[in-house]
Amino acid sequence: MSTNWTEVFAAQLDEIVAELKTYVEMETPTHNKQAVDQLGNFIADRFAALGCKVERHPQEVVGDQLRIEYGEGDEQILILGHFDTVKEIGTLTTEPWRIEDGKAYGPGTYDMKSGIVFSYYALKTIIENQLPLNKKLVFFWNTDEETGSEHSKELIQEEGRRSALALVIEPTYGDGYVKTSRKGGGEFTLRVKGRAAHAGNDHKIGINAIDELAHQILQIRALTDYEQGTTLSVGVISGGTVSNVVPEYAEAIIDVRVMKASEAERVTQAMYTLKPMLEGAVLTVEGGVAKTPMERTEATEKLFLHAKEQAKLEGLELKEIGVGGTSDGNVVAVVGIPVLDGLGPVGDGAHASHEHVVVDEIPARIALLVRLFTTM
Numbered sequence: 289m290s291t292n293w294t295e296v297f298a299a300q301l302d303e304i305v306a307e308l309k310t311y312v313e314m315e316t317p318t319h320n321k322q323a324v325d326q327l328g329n330f331i332a333d334r335f336a337a338l339g340c341k342v343e344r345h346p347q348e349v350v351g352d353q354l355r356i357e358y359g360e361g362d363e364q365i366l367i368l369g370h371f372d373t374v375k376e377i378g379t380l381t382t383e384p385w386r387i388e389d390g391k392a393y394g395p396g397t398y399d400m401k402s403g404i405v406f407s408y409y410a411l412k413t414i415i416e417n418q419l420p421l422n423k424k425l426v427f428f429w430n431t432d433e434e435t436g437s438e439h440s441k442e443l444i445q446e447e448g449r450r451s452a453l454a455l456v457i458e459p460t461y462g463d464g465y466v467k468t469s470r471k472g473g474g475e476f477t478l479r480v481k482g483r484a485a486h487a488g489n490d491h492k493i494g495i496n497a498i499d500e501l502a503h504q505i506l507q508i509r510a511l512t513d514y515e516q517g518t519t520l521s522v523g524v525i526s527g528g529t530v531s532n533v534v535p536e537y538a539e540a541i542i543d544v545r546v547m548k549a550s551e552a553e554r555v556t557q558a559m560y561t562l563k564p565m566l567e568g569a570v571l572t573v574e575g576g577v578a579k580t581p582m583e584r585t586e587a588t589e590k591l592f593l594h595a596k597e598q599a600k601l602e603g604l605e606l607k608e609i610g611v612g613g614t615s616d617g618n619v620v621a622v623v624g625i626p627v628l629d630g631l632g633p634v635g636d637g638a639h640a641s642h643e644h645v646v647v648d649e650i651p652a653r654i655a656l657l658v659r660l661f662t663t664m
Contacts, residue, residue: 293655294602296413304409304650305392311371311401312385312394316351318372318434324351327371331429332356334408338415340427345443351431353440355447358411359424365664366426366451366625368444368616369403369458369632370433371396374639383641391635391644398643403457403632404429406650410657419662423452433616436578441619448620453591455660456617456629459638461609464649466595467630468588469610470618471517471545472552472581476559478504480527481570484536494534495568498527501538503565508542511558517547517610518555544577545612552577579618584610587626595628598659604652631657 297304314327328344328351335356336342345353351372357364375383375395385394407427414421428447430440437444448454461467480501485494505522512519520542527538542559546552556576564571592608599606617629633653637643 297651399638474577497538
């Protein structure tokens with residue numbers, strides 16, 4: 289493929305940015321089904337106009353999930369992304385769409401409406417130039433990633449089992465790193481039941497739930513293993529009523545991140561086998577590692593090296609990194625296929641008021657998608 293696709297998309301940059309503006313100005317908080325479906329219908333129509341087969345998976349609570357197929361054959365590449373955001377309706381009044389200093393700002397620009405726009409233009413160019421595909425392309429755009437993909441998880445994994453690999457069009461990291469691994473993550477809640485007593489008259493017969501919780505926090509902290517990429521962080525604690533009563537109840541909410549599935553198992557077992565340190569105290573544990581890690585495997589390395597070679601053809605030096613945050617890359621990695629994540633925009637500010645994408649970086653990132661879609 290001798291064409292420099294970066295130059296092709298640079299010539300279309302104004303049109304591409306205008307398309308992104310349309311997406312961004314349709315605000316799509318996950319919990320607002322009507323708003324999310326409005327953008328979903330627009331996306332579905334855009335891909336259908338290219339000749340794609342568009343299938344909606346209706347949802348009662350969140351926006352309808354979209355499965356979009358192009359090409360033929362039994363083998364397929366799965367391309368994942370989402371068009372829900374964490375930003376509420378009305379955010380545009382304080383965080384309006386705008387371009388300043390070569391950056392396009394607005395809610396959802398970076399995370400991750402631009403990734404869907406990039407995929408649309410990559411596919412449009414493939415079709416217009418009649419570029420051959422080795423495998424059919426299946427785009428799965430979900431509507432509940434920001435709340436954990438509860439409604440789309442099974443659909444994504446079902447599609448993953450039919451796929452040779454998955455490409456996730458989430459934002460890049462830093463100045464353009466793609467993500468070859470992601471930590472798994474979740475949350476535990478530890479509840480302690482003690483015995484209330486008057487702190488002055490009956491201190492001896494009380495069982496201090498906060499004291500017990502303090503002992504347990506030290507045990508939980510010891511489960512962190514930086515060499516294995518495992519961290520546990522007690523982020524929220526509560527308990528007690530007033531200072532002159534030995535507290536009967538206390539609880540802690542613990543964030544957990546793991547780089548390996550084996551570590552998820554170790555931590556889960558350890559949390560559920562915690563033993564009280566104070567006689568009479570009772571512990572209750574709930575929760576766990578909701579998203580398993582997206583591990584860097586030999587197949588992942590092979591996928592990255594191929595992407596790196598394709599990027600070089602566009603003058604792009606592709607770099608990789610492992611990150612702590614989760615995405616639908618974690619969801620699909622469970623089925624055992626290689627996953628390359630972070631193939632979307634260069635920018636910053638996911639979930640923040642300064643969310644933006646770097647406009648001049650857009651053409652090369654779409655060009656890379658063209659090459660990946662046609663050479664895998």
